[in-house]
Amino acid sequence: MQQSGQASATSLPIGSDADLAWVRQQVRQCAAQLGFGLVQQTKLVTAASELARNTLVHGGGGRAEITPLDNGRTRGLRMCFIDSGPGIRDLELAMTDGYTTGGGLGLGLSGAKRLVHEFSVDTEPGRGTTVTAVAWVAQVPASRPGVR
Amino acid sequence: MNQPTPGQPAVPVLALGDVLLVSLQGELHDGMAEQLQHDITSRVATSGVTGVVIDISGVEIVDSFLGRVLAEIASTARLLAARTVLAGMRPAVAITLVELGLTLPGLVTALDVDRAMELLSRGGS
Ligand SMILES: Nc1ncnc2c1ncn2[C@@H]1O[C@H](COP(=O)(O)OP(=O)(O)O)[C@@H](O)[C@H]1O
Ligand SMILES: [Mg+2]
Numbered sequence: 001m002q003q004s005g006q007a008s009a010t011s012l013p014i015g016s017d018a019d020l021a022w023v024r025q026q027v028r029q030c031a032a033q034l035g036f037g038l039v040q041q042t043k044l045v046t047a048a049s050e051l052a053r054n055t056l057v058h059g060g061g062g063r064a065e066i067t068p069l070d071n072g073r074t075r076g077l078r079m080c081f082i083d084s085g086p087g088i089r090d091l092e093l094a095m096t097d098g099y100t101t102g103g104g105l106g107l108g109l110s111g112a113k114r115l116v117h118e119f120s121v122d123t124e125p126g127r128g129t130t131v132t133a134v135a136w137v138a139q140v141p142a143s144r145p146g147v148r
Numbered sequence: 149m150n151q152p153t154p155g156q157p158a159v160p161v162l163a164l165g166d167v168l169l170v171s172l173q174g175e176l177h178d179g180m181a182e183q184l185q186h187d188i189t190s191r192v193a194t195s196g197v198t199g200v201v202i203d204i205s206g207v208e209i210v211d212s213f214l215g216r217v218l219a220e221i222a223s224t225a226r227l228l229a230a231r232t233v234l235a236g237m238r239p240a241v242a243i244t245l246v247e248l249g250l251t252l253p254g255l256v257t258a259l260d261v262d263r264a265m266e267l268l269s270r271g272g273s
Pocket of ligand 2: 053054106109
């Protein structure tokens, strides 16, 4: 079954602690339904928690959009975290392990990037920030004996 | 602020002899984690326990926020003469924390609560 993305995107508000918990639950549920294993689910939920908290704390709130993907070979999940806050002036610096402007541990952006397969940041000072993370369900060759 | 929302169970903190046993379960809001940090610290200060065991076997994810709270609980307790052991981390959580870059070097860990209690009763570490 091919899915053309946008049609099934879920949009979730990010304006409070409780919203962060809700985003984590929704990502967990969606990842489980798509067939992600337990470790991959845990990585996705952790990345979502970091990025949604950035949207709340640094971006002044915004929303998350989670979209199931299917590239014909495997299924995946795209998560976008969108705010119209202050933006990130020096993205390279912000992506450095341990760099924080707000008393955090400075591992959210750099760590989330390591937890997913594709990661991009679109940001402009004064306009806001959109962080997009994509992960694909791991393909286990042994579980597909019919191929080849 | 920081009241548990309805339907959100408060975090149980039990005193077992010289040890405080804290069991974290499921979803922990940021405000609740900070409240817990405050609660544990004042319990350690007033009760004079010598050990704190934080059972995280029911926790599905630890992100950098919760990781920092746990590390801060341990360092504050140490200043108040109590040692903290983090018990029961799930394997998927451990794998994810390493990849996130959060290895919590100051935290003593044990595979489960029994082993954590044993570690504390031996007095070493
Ligand atoms: N959505 C955002 N809007 C504005 N600034 C951001 C956003 N996300 C991250 N940043 C900036 O990047 C820095 C690093 O982020 P992160 O790695 O998550 O560390 P931390 O959140 O612990 O500070 C933040 O301190 C902040 O300055
Ligand atoms: Mg962060």
